[in-house]
Amino acid sequence: MSTQTTPDATDAASRNDDVLLSVEDLVVQFDTDGGTVHAVDGVSFDVREGETLCIVGESGSGKTISCEAITRLFRSPPGFIRGGSVEFDGTDLTSCSDDRLKEYRGNRIAHVFQNPQGALNPVYTIGNQVREAVELHTDLEGSAIRDRVVDLLGEVGIPEPVTHLGDYPHELSGGMKQRVVIAMALAGEPDLLIADEPTTALDVTIQKQILDLLNDVQERHDMSVIFVTHDLGVVAQIADRVLVMYAGKVMERDDVFDLFESPEHPYTAALLDCLPGSGGLEGIPGDLPDPFNPPAGCRFAERCPAVTEECIEGDQPPEYPVGSDDHTVSCVHHAPDGDPGELDGVTGAIGGDES
Template sequence: MLKIENLSTYLYTEDGLLKAVDKVNLEIRQGETLGLVGESGCGKSMTALSIMRLIPTPPGRITCGKIFFDGKNLLDLEEKELRQIRGKRISIVFQEPATSLNPVWKIGDQIQESIMTHQKKTKPAAKKEVLHLLNLVGISFPEERFNDYPHQLSGGMRQRVMLAMAISSKPDILIADEPTTALDVTIQAQILDLLIDLKKRMNMSVLFITHDFGIIAEMADRVAVMYAGRIVEIAKTEELFRQPLHPYTKALLDVLPKENIKSFKSIPGEVPHLADLPSGCYFHPRCKKTLDICRREFPKMEKSDKDHWVSCWNPNISIKESYSNWRNKR
């Protein structure tokens, strides 16, 4: 569906060059939900913005790489061509629904505008479509809500409006950037259910960005783990939880509270600042299994089995072993 090759997005700031997204390779397949996890500042959102080509310039710039969608490299497109794709075939939902809606416009008009921009529809037809969409995302009394302003809605409702807007053009790919982080758990459950339902109905692929492994476990088919701008591991969700290869992934999973364990295992140290990255593998100062080579060179992405990729010199199970495990299983 969408293929990202060697994408780098750098920020040129007063602190120096920040490699927010660093040589990222990723693909989103037809009909799948790809989870992208990592701690704050690891480049998850910058990856999403790069796909949409919404990187604020300056300070940001996509320095190299290719993003293929539908046989075209999105980074080569003219602004005019891009508009046929951005918001139409690839849509995005942001974390903070309060700031992504225009506060002085009625929500109905905002959705209507997006429909009229992307589809050739008359105003009455577009309005009909809006009411249908509001109904689809579970907003009751769409006629009355149509005339509400964003501040009159609760956080969960606003996120539903954002979703209605995002799916209005029947996109092929929906990027959901921490769509439930600002919401309460019971509302989060509603939105997650809605997303699953919409994905099925509209036959979309979803790139789901989050920091919560719980949500990943429930939503994603495959997971990519990011650390300090790089993707360190990609695998099928079940595989990743069963046998994480990268020490960072393992540590993140160990940190999660579990039943019957009375204390947390913690990861020593903190996420490095992007302006001050360690040499070699970025994770080595916090890693339990550091080798000499980890301090010198950044490991390449290697394939352990069919769909499991890891970038580590000393993974939890050696790549050979994991590969033979996989073959024996077959």
């Protein structure tokens, strides 16, 4: 367990004032015929200027919905924000009308989605689709628009962009499509780029290229990035800070180095244990809890090796600070009156054996 303050942590702490996006206690629910899905259940996180926040967790943990809630991209109905706030650069986006939100979508907050195969409209050329974004978010006119489109496509690494303006999406590979989507996202010079598993659908060599590209454009445009993934290998490469989600709740948050070195939540430890080279490849036994009817106590209790009586009562435990300012864990064993010793052999295993 690292208790001393690392240089990174002090650096991060000093940037606390530069919070660009602040999500507080966000609750998102979907009303379906089968009942209400508690997709996101009281999630808070900050994104500071210029940093990369990774949100990790299994499928169904609420990562994507948390991100889509920022500019309300999910369909409503059935999806509703039932609580909390999303403060972006001083404005609460949850109270904005759809018209107001349009000033943020694509302009200040841009999205890149998981599946590049479906992310582009099949009946329009890529030139047309990038152009649409440029027209929406700049005052350019006439041939200047076209020049900007060509520049954007060039910036994301489309070779000889002029010759590809007339290409239809089906004529491009998955990696190229994702580059086009990134070009559209950059059209409005956004302050925040939300990348929702942008490399998951691509093969490994292309994944690396797209990650490098995202890193490049982040530096060049000085953007903040929220990167959603379930791939901890990717997290290690790009994240500044990490938010671990499970079943609509935050389990743990920390600086990326500390998190990998000393995960304190049994769920984080289990996730890290699934990394190739960490010993176990058996995965985490059990399934996500029922999203219609989340259990009492800690959401992860059912699958947790360190579960006690206390874990299955009341609400999800509060996020207790551990060590550095940035590090919090939602686990009863880290409560002021708890005994972190209960987690011996559960969380220590990875950090201990590896180093």
